[in-house]
Amino acid sequence: MQAKWDTQSRLLLIVYGLFACANACSGTFVNVFLWKLKPDYALIGWFALVQQLSLGAIFMFGGKWVKEYNKMNCLRLGIILAGVFYAVVLLLGKQAVHWIWLLGLLLGAAMGAFWLAFNVVYFEVTDADNRDRFNGWVGLIGSASTMVAPWLAGLLIASFGETGYTFMFTASLVIFTCGVVLSFWLKKRPPGQAYVWSIPLKLWQNRSSPWHTTCRALAAQGxxxxxxxxxxxxxxxxxxxxxxxxxxxxxxxxxxxxxxxYAVGRWLKWNYRANGMIVGAVAMALAIIPLFVRVDYHSLLAFGIGMALTSPLFIIPMTSVTFDLMGQSEQAVNNRVELTVLREFGLLAGRMVSIVAFIIIMSWSTSIQTIVVFLAVIGCMPVISALMMRKLVRQQK
Structure with a gap:
């Protein structure tokens, strides 16, 4: 299945950019908004856990819809649900903290529907030759969106106080609406064969399948x-x-x-993928060092810059290699939706374990030192992912 870099690829990137911008505008501050209503780490953890449960349910049951019917409607549903989430937050106001489960379900469903459809369409409009480039653009657009939107949102809140949150959530609602409208210019993708529910489980259990290793690596990343x-x-x-x-x-x-x-997406070639993943994963883990000295704005900023500079070395090859597995054979291409679901469940398993561990630890100690140690431990997990995938990357080469 050969794809090319065409108008549909660019349009998909624009829709993704609007989705990322709206999420960056308000998503950065949703947890802060809830924290100000009730400063409780465990509560924020539960909010995140419900999101992951909802996201997983959408992937599990939405796969059949995306494969056999209209995947573009699933993409639009994700954007619409994200808009509904912020509309509900606006309506609830300070009562939102009492509706954590509803809000988590809504936001998780929005993310699940959007990313399920986006990942399948992304595979269909790219191939092994341009996938690194496309991933580079996804990262570039995501970074550009999160670069300006949260800063403007922070300035808005600083200027208008609590009313700034209302302006910010409203702006996200408007941007999501624009994303839905623009998505109608994306062509309807042809439906696939019947969805086979057992494929993800069989591939995960099959030790001779590359997906067995990949799922474990994705779980470590998660x-x-x-x-x-x-x-x-x-x-x-x-x-x-x-x-x-x-x-x-x-x-x-x-x-x-x-x-x-931009740099990694443009210059990282196939023969550097394996080493790039290792270097990126180790550097990401080492970025936590400033927080062991002290936890203040400047050390957190050093930590954030370190992660930002090094994570693309890991993320771009990891994403590309995983999606290249979907194009290894005609059968894999036909089962791309099931493989997309399998990929997400690998990540989901890791994310849920991480969040549950956080909630348990916070019930024992909420000290900053405890949180830093926790971040350091889970921050080393991509190294395990890279080591697991290294052999597979070289085999693909």
């Missing part, structure tokens, strides 16, 4: 991503109690990520 996805920005706010500083933190780290994604 162990880091689970708590990192919400805890870092929350730590910045706890250390500064200033939304503008959080926005500035995101701006600076995103500039670093943008430059790194």
């Amino acid at each position: 162990l880091r991503d689970g708590a990192y996805s919400f805890l870092i920005s929350l730590l910045v706010f706890v250390a500064t109690t200033n939304e503008l500083k959080l926005g500035t933190y995101t701006l600076i780290s995103s500039i670093a990520a943008l430059l790194s994604y």
